[in-house]
Amino acid sequence: MRTEIDFCGIKMKNPVTVASGTFGYGRGHSEFIDLSKLGAIITKGTSLNPKTGNKPPRVCETDSGMMNCIGLENPGVDYFINEDLPWLKQFNTPIIVNCFGGVEGTIEAYVEICRVLNTLPIDGVEINLSCPNVKAGCLAFGTTYEGVKEITTACRKVLTNKPLIVKLTPNVTDITLPAKGAEDAGADGISLINTLTAMKIDIEKRKPILSINTGGLSGPAIKPVAVRMVYQASHAVKIPVMGLGGIMNGDDVIEFMLAGAKCISMGSANLVDPESSIKAIAGVEDYLRRHNIDDINSIIGAVEMN
Amino acid sequence: MASKYKLDCEILDTTKIIDGIYKFKIKAPEIAKIAKAGQFLEIQVSSTGETFLRRPISIYNIDKEAVEFIFQVKGKGTEILSHKKVGDIINVLGPLGNGTFTVKEYKKVAIIGGGIGTYPLYELAKELQGKAETTMYMGFRNKGLVTLEKEFEEVTSRVVITTDDGSYKEKGFAINVLKEDCKTEKPDIIFACGPLPMLKAVQEFAKSENIPCEMSLEERMGCGIGACVGCNVRIVTENPDEVKYNYVCKDGPVFDSTKVII
Ligand SMILES: Cc1cc2nc3c(=O)[nH]c(=O)nc-3n(C[C@H](O)[C@H](O)[C@H](O)COP(=O)(O)OP(=O)(O)OC[C@H]3O[C@@H](n4cnc5c(N)ncnc54)[C@H](O)[C@@H]3O)c2cc1C
Ligand SMILES: Cc1cc2nc3c(=O)[nH]c(=O)nc-3n(C[C@H](O)[C@H](O)[C@H](O)COP(=O)(O)O)c2cc1C
Ligand code: FES
Numbered sequence: 001m002r003t004e005i006d007f008c009g010i011k012m013k014n015p016v017t018v019a020s021g022t023f024g025y026g027r028g029h030s031e032f033i034d035l036s037k038l039g040a041i042i043t044k045g046t047s048l049n050p051k052t053g054n055k056p057p058r059v060c061e062t063d064s065g066m067m068n069c070i071g072l073e074n075p076g077v078d079y080f081i082n083e084d085l086p087w088l089k090q091f092n093t094p095i096i097v098n099c100f101g102g103v104e105g106t107i108e109a110y111v112e113i114c115r116v117l118n119t120l121p122i123d124g125v126e127i128n129l130s131c132p133n134v135k136a137g138c139l140a141f142g143t144t145y146e147g148v149k150e151i152t153t154a155c156r157k158v159l160t161n162k163p164l165i166v167k168l169t170p171n172v173t174d175i176t177l178p179a180k181g182a183e184d185a186g187a188d189g190i191s192l193i194n195t196l197t198a199m200k201i202d203i204e205k206r207k208p209i210l211s212i213n214t215g216g217l218s219g220p221a222i223k224p225v226a227v228r229m230v231y232q233a234s235h236a237v238k239i240p241v242m243g244l245g246g247i248m249n250g251d252d253v254i255e256f257m258l259a260g261a262k263c264i265s266m267g268s269a270n271l272v273d274p275e276s277s278i279k280a281i282a283g284v285e286d287y288l289r290r291h292n293i294d295d296i297n298s299i300i301g302a303v304e305m306n
Numbered sequence: 307m308a309s310k311y312k313l314d315c316e317i318l319d320t321t322k323i324i325d326g327i328y329k330f331k332i333k334a335p336e337i338a339k340i341a342k343a344g345q346f347l348e349i350q351v352s353s354t355g356e357t358f359l360r361r362p363i364s365i366y367n368i369d370k371e372a373v374e375f376i377f378q379v380k381g382k383g384t385e386i387l388s389h390k391k392v393g394d395i396i397n398v399l400g401p402l403g404n405g406t407f408t409v410k411e412y413k414k415v416a417i418i419g420g421g422i423g424t425y426p427l428y429e430l431a432k433e434l435q436g437k438a439e440t441t442m443y444m445g446f447r448n449k450g451l452v453t454l455e456k457e458f459e460e461v462t463s464r465v466v467i468t469t470d471d472g473s474y475k476e477k478g479f480a481i482n483v484l485k486e487d488c489k490t491e492k493p494d495i496i497f498a499c500g501p502l503p504m505l506k507a508v509q510e511f512a513k514s515e516n517i518p519c520e521m522s523l524e525e526r527m528g529c530g531i532g533a534c535v536g537c538n539v540r541i542v543t544e545n546p547d548e549v550k551y552n553y554v555c556k557d558g559p560v561f562d563s564t565k566v567i568i
Contacts, residue, residue: 021534028531028556031310044535052549059528059536061359061383066528073535073551219358271529272350272359274399275312 001288002295003281005039007240007263008163008188010094010123012039015296016253016281019244019267020045020098020126020167021070025084026091032274037281039263040094043080045128047102048113050076055211060200065219065246066268067198069210072100072128077116085120094123096165107141107154115158125162127155129178130169130194142169148181156186165242168192168233170222175229176236183237191242191265192233193226219268220246227259234260234301248276250283257296258303310402310531311336314395318372323453326379327422328388334398335371341401343409343430344522344560347375348399348530351387361387362527364426364499364559365401373400376425402530405558407497407520412438416493417462418480418508420445420500424454426522426559427499432461438494439463441487445480445504449473481507492517502568509563519563525554532556540567 003014017040018029024044026035035041053073060067075083080097088095097117101109110127117125129142129151141147152166166182168175170193182190195216200209208214226245234241243261247253248269256264269276288296311334319331337347348360361383367374379388390396407430415438419427424444434440442462446452447470459465466483467475476483481504484496492515498508499522512519528534538551539558542565552558552566 022529024533024535028529028533031308031531032312052551053535053538055540056538057526058538059359059526059534061357064355064358066358068528068534068536070535073538220355268358268528271534273312273397274529274531274533 001285001293002297003285003288005263005296007242008124008165010040010096010163012094012263013037014039014281014284015257015263016277016284017042017096017242017263017265018270018277019265020128022267022270025080026088029270029274033278035091036093037278038093040096040123041088041091042096042098042126042265043084044074045072045098045100046074046077046080046113047072047100048077048109048116049102050074050079051102057209057211058215060209060215062198062200062217062219063221065217065221066271067200067210067215067217068195069212069215071212077113081120085122089121096124096126097122098126098128098167100128107151110151111154111158114155118159118162122162124165125159126165126167126191127152128167128194130167142178143172145177145181148178149185152182152185152187163188165189165191167194169194170196170225170229170245175233179233179237183239187239189240189242190233190237191244193222193229193245196222196225218246220248222246223252227255230256230261231259231303247280250280250287253280253284254287254299257299258301260301260303262300309340310399312397312399313337315398317390317392317394317396320390320392323376324450327376327453328379329366329374329376330390331369331372331374332396332398333371334373334400337398337400338368338371338373341365341368341373342406343433344406344426345401345403346426346530346559347373348402348527349387350397351383353397356386357383359528360399360530362530362555364522366425366428367432368429376422378422399530402555403559404556405560407560408495409433410437412494414438414491414493415440415495415497416443416484416487417441417497418443418484418500418504419498420480420504421447421451423500423504423522424458427497428454428457428461430497431458435461441466441493443480443484444468445470445500446474447471479504479507481511485511488515488517495519498522498563505568509568512563520560521563522559523554523561523566523568524559527555530555541565542567
């Protein structure tokens, strides 16, 4: 039984990766699971300089999911290089660094962080064009064909020796347009979806719960939207798709792969149960066994439409 | 040795302390063995999807192979938890938190708790037995909410109880009695847990009197293990305009009161 996946040249033992911002740089989860068993680790969104996020409260529960407005808080790339990267290298697992353009959020800022990442012993770079919780940048580029193409082209120029993955937002009318923008700019792959912009109101206080009023919705609540978008995007582009949004277990992994994802990422599930990624890998293997499937690659996009 | 565990724990005992407040005892040998005063648990209250995130609850007491926690029914999660029965299994992460109360020899210690914030202080008081002369200051809104008086009397040198409305023992806020006592003799350290206004008052008082102070903080949590950076608390920086955060689950929940802005 083969579970190996080649995603944009990144060799993964299995299709299960952990999503940016829900796994930090791996230390918290390493107390519960063996990070070497994962398909890949995607780091917390990292910028050139340290970035402070939003005021608390910045997480809350919703029906079948959660919301966050962290605001891309991170210690900066130098800290990552000195403290976390050497530690992460002990695990035999590809490292994909998720990045963004810092407080500025300009194209130049995206290019600068990509330039640094291009020189590091990492396996891939995921650029986040889809955070709903910061004022500058990100979403500004992420919602149109032209915007995604422009910023991806600029990052591609300096990311000469790492796979480039573009992370897309679901806060659009037609997901195939930004997906094509990434492809046409030379991205190696796309990942979707990031969180859906949402709001939760405390009816006693008549105020939104999160400090900046809105936040990004994640977890099972967004899964059907994500599956639909993964299906649409994977049929619109030839580059591989990493699917995410509400994946909790092995069955969900299979569903995303049938829809067209070459690999997947688990986000909020890591918060609820630090072992959920490892359990999902076991669930996938169980599915393959039950269905006598020799190679997991054979199920990618294998859904039969009515 | 692992420092954190994820365990399916059997509920050994449930006690209704007063309306809406319950004490649970769960079997968790691994956690009981290494847990420190001030640490907490992340409890999965439903395995069928009624709730999504875990609920953070402090450890109240460590008892050989078991740990106890006390919780107040606030919303959906704690409501579900309150219906669990002896023999039921709950999934628990713990012991969580790296910032814990400093247990060592002191001459005189003041512990101050408000309302349900008194519970996370019990294990501390217990561990300080024989190490310090401790006074426990407990504040409640009214007589009906006074809890654990006997329990604290057994493990501390003196218990002071106040009620906001004067319906039991002293009328007023616990901190006022602490302030009065400090006029005669200052404690080496103050430990505090409770509602924000109380913590702010304690923090300010400790600063003005130059008494070391450790306080346990709360914030909404995503993971409890330092992965999501959801549970931020602002910390003191040299430049007062600079905003910097620590994380309640990772750096706390117990903080040096001079280091945080609450
Ligand atoms: C470190 C720590 C220790 C705690 N120890 C205790 C304890 O020993 N006893 C006790 O009774 N309570 C304690 N709390 C508070 C307790 O976590 C909340 O009362 C509980 O999560 C409410 O859940 P709910 O589903 O009933 O309420 P809901 O309001 O329905 O909860 C909705 C969401 O908000 C979160 N939430 C709501 N209020 C709080 C709060 N005050 N703090 C953190 N998250 C909150 C919930 O976890 C949940 O994700 C502690 C909180 C923290 C952070
Ligand atoms: C607490 C939290 C922090 C996140 N931080 C980031 C981030 O820094 N960069 C990013 O691209 N996505 C971030 N995300 C989005 C997730 O990576 C993922 O796209 C989204 O949560 C949907 O997946 P899920 O439903 O499995 O959580 C974050 C999500 C959460 C819940
Ligand atoms: S709750 Fe996730 S970092 Fe503290």
